[in-house]
Amino acid sequence: MKKFFVFCLLLIVFSYSASAIFDVPYVGGKYVSLGMANVSEVNDVYAIVYNPSGLSGLKGISASISYSEPFGVFGMNLINANVGANIFDILSVGASYTRSGADLSSTSGLLEEIISLGVGKGFDLSEYVDFINTVSVGINGKLLNLSLSGYELDNSVNKTISSFSLDFGTTIVMLDKSLSLGIVGYNLLPASFSFFGDTANSSLAYSALKFGASFYLVKPYMKVFGAYSLGLNSASSSSLSVGTEISYADTIFTRVGLIDNKLTMGIGLKAPNFEINFGVQNRDALGWYYQVDIIGFVDIFK
Numbered sequence: 001m002k003k004f005f006v007f008c009l010l011l012i013v014f015s016y017s018a019s020a021i022f023d024v025p026y027v028g029g030k031y032v033s034l035g036m037a038n039v040s041e042v043n044d045v046y047a048i049v050y051n052p053s054g055l056s057g058l059k060g061i062s063a064s065i066s067y068s069e070p071f072g073v074f075g076m077n078l079i080n081a082n083v084g085a086n087i088f089d090i091l092s093v094g095a096s097y098t099r100s101g102a103d104l105s106s107t108s109g110l111l112e113e114i115i116s117l118g119v120g121k122g123f124d125l126s127e128y129v130d131f132i133n134t135v136s137v138g139i140n141g142k143l144l145n146l147s148l149s150g151y152e153l154d155n156s157v158n159k160t161i162s163s164f165s166l167d168f169g170t171t172i173v174m175l176d177k178s179l180s181l182g183i184v185g186y187n188l189l190p191a192s193f194s195f196f197g198d199t200a201n202s203s204l205a206y207s208a209l210k211f212g213a214s215f216y217l218v219k220p221y222m223k224v225f226g227a228y229s230l231g232l233n234s235a236s237s238s239s240l241s242v243g244t245e246i247s248y249a250d251t252i253f254t255r256v257g258l259i260d261n262k263l264t265m266g267i268g269l270k271a272p273n274f275e276i277n278f279g280v281q282n283r284d285a286l287g288w289y290y291q292v293d294i295i296g297f298v299d300i301f302k
Contacts, residue, residue: 096116122136133175143164250270
């Protein structure tokens with residue numbers, strides 16, 4: 001009863017929505033995290049968004065690739081590729097590339113790119129504190145690129161602007177791995193972008209503190225999860241994510257919920273060292289988006 005009460009407290013929050021750049025979208029499948037943090041069982045991928053501490057849960061070498069775009073609209077998509085490795089249980093490292101927006105080689109528009117490198121480490125505290133299993137920490141360094149093309153009225157704005165940022169995350173797993181809590185600082189270094197050369201027209205990069213939790217109602221078949229994102233600047237919205245995941249025979253699993261205030265549904269298939277996900281999300285005026293994720297594992301550092 002106490003475990004469920006802790007989870008409920010995290011869901012009673014105020015939320016609202018707005019737009020921001022470098023807020024990488026999620027659609028129904030996995031959260032495709034920077035630095036391969038999304039594949040960890042220690043770090044719940046739905047409750048704790050883009051948490052680099054999840055690297056500590058990797059086994060051997062892992063890789064994933066994701067593709068997302070709106071239904072019936074071509075040329076506006078997201079591609080994400082991750083690779084990560086646990087080096088003899090000493091340290092976990094990961095690298096990621098995310099590309100979102102227009103294909104500037106064939107059309108005009110805005111293109112966002114993120115290149116990241118991350119490290120993570122987990123600590124087993126079960127011998128010292130009965131109800132805590134592990135505590136994990138991680139950090140990501142990121143290069144942010146924003147490119148604009150096709151602005152015919154003033155060609156001087158057709159350029160690429162770059163900036164650097166950091167993510168920090170921590171995860172606490174407790175109560176025989178039934179409850180996970182996490183905090184993430186996303187884009188903690190302030191970054192602004194202006195194609196017009198003055199601060200009046202600048203846009204701030206998305207920056208937020210994210211608080212999340214997940215709890216198994218029926219372990220390991222049904223979990224509930226929730227997260228609250230607190231925007232740290234005028235360009236960053238605060239949002240709520242709640243939902244549930246149900247696993248059938250530990251092979252097929254379904255998800256439904258509100259992710260960042262938007263209706264999201266997904267289905268996935270697990271096999272030894274392999275996972276594939278498909279999801280859809282309604283983004284209000286932007287319509288329905290779909291996403292496909294493929295994740296693989298190779299245990300060689302054992």
